[in-house]
Amino acid sequence: MGLDYRKAGVNREARANAKKAISIFKKPRGTIKTPYNDLLPLGDGKSYYLETTDSVGTKVLLTQMAGRHDIAGWEAVACVVNDAIRCGATPKSITNTIEIADSSGREMKQILEGINKACMESGCFVAGGETADVRELVKGVSPNPYMVIASCFGTVPNSKIIRGSGLTQGDVIIGMESSGLHANGISLARKALFRQFDGAYAANESKGKKLLQQCISPTKLYVKPFLALAQEVEVKAAFNVTGDSYLKFDKLSEFNPGLGFDFNFFKPQPIFREIQRAGRVAWDEMFKTFNMGWGFAVVVPQEDENGALKSLKKHGVRSSVIGNVVRGHCISIAFEDAVYRLKC
Missing domain, CATH: 3.30.1330.10 (PurM-like, N-terminal domain)
Known part of the structure; x- marks a missing residue:
């Protein structure tokens, strides 16, 4: 058995249960709840x-x-x-x-x-x-x-306000390229790669030095291109591909009952394959933990697909259609001739 997030020190289930305690916090009248942000008047x-x-x-x-x-x-x-x-x-x-x-x-x-x-x-x-x-x-x-x-x-x-509701079957998911790991999944990456944390390579030797530079590559900032995009096309939902990665699309499912997400286009940067090989990490665990090449994603209607891609290109962001909204309630990843169901 290879590494996974739990072995690296992060227990997703325990963390999710711990977060339930935030229900004690009171919100003012008129608060708008979206899948990933609460908005206060x-x-x-x-x-x-x-x-x-x-x-x-x-x-x-x-x-x-x-x-x-x-x-x-x-x-x-x-x-x-x-x-x-x-x-x-x-x-x-x-x-x-x-x-x-x-x-x-x-x-x-x-x-x-x-x-x-x-x-x-x-x-x-x-x-x-x-x-x-x-x-x-x-x-x-x-x-x-x-x-x-x-x-x-x-x-x-x-x-x-982008409310994250009103999705329909066939809506398009567009991914914006990441710079690499960003700031998530680092516990697993460290323990797979670097000898200081029981990983494969010494950080002060040639291979380790190169991997360290890839791991600390700064997170891309999506603020300006995304806000410009939202002015030009209808953005139904937006997603920062961070902690728990594609698993967190289940929050969109809560706002859109009966719908799931199929992802089918990934070209992860080399650092992700290095982690997978060094730690013998299962591919489904990789997609539960890392952004796998896409740092931010939006859901747009089919008719806005081309306009969205043109807008992002105009603002210097590499992007691609990476999936679709589908009937059901599964989050599925198609990658290298295999399909991984992260949640169903």
Whole structure:
């Protein structure tokens, strides 16, 4: 038996059960629930706001190994702005928390540079943040370890909300190319690839160095091309291919009973095959864990397929039709002459 996410330290089922505790949180009257974001009324009756929060997770171990601390800052922003746009919201501002052993080191400056660069490319600004020197709390693989967390505040007019409902059989799923792993599945990737975590290669040797650079490739920012796309065609649903990867399409099924998703076009970057081979990871587990080449996806009507592809190309995003909405309730992946049913 090869590696899987549970063996790498992430128990999907236990995590899902733990998340049920969020039901204790109360939402204001008028809150709009979408598959991946809750939208709260601003008070003018016409606009809504949201906040998304995430951390860079164990990708910080790899940025520390590579000495690329700026990428950790970039990742914190990328995770939350790409989450915010799923409902059609425009990211407005970022707040961040940096927990670090010693904030006077060069790591801090580089992290902030990465945050600033990602904000500028996303069209939003840093509204505030917190830096905590907590050497006793943070552990890592460098003399000055850290964790980076960010939140994004965004707004959307009622008329522009992407509600994720109203899908119909035959709707087209378009994928936007990723840069590689992005910031998800890193626990499994680390333990498959790098000897420091019981993997196959030493990170300070030729093969390991190349793989490390591929693993820390910065997450693509989809904010500007996606918001432009949503102005030009009807986007019925949008999906950031992050934690649990294609399994999370089941949230769209909850808003569209009787419909499932068939995916049939993947050209994963070489890093994914390296992980699969080194860790002997089953292909269905790969599709449950990694983006497999597509970092963001949208669902559009068939008649908007060509317009969507042209729009994304115009804005510099490589994209392709990767599947369709179908009758049923399964999430199926067709890849290399095999079909994997992730959920049915």
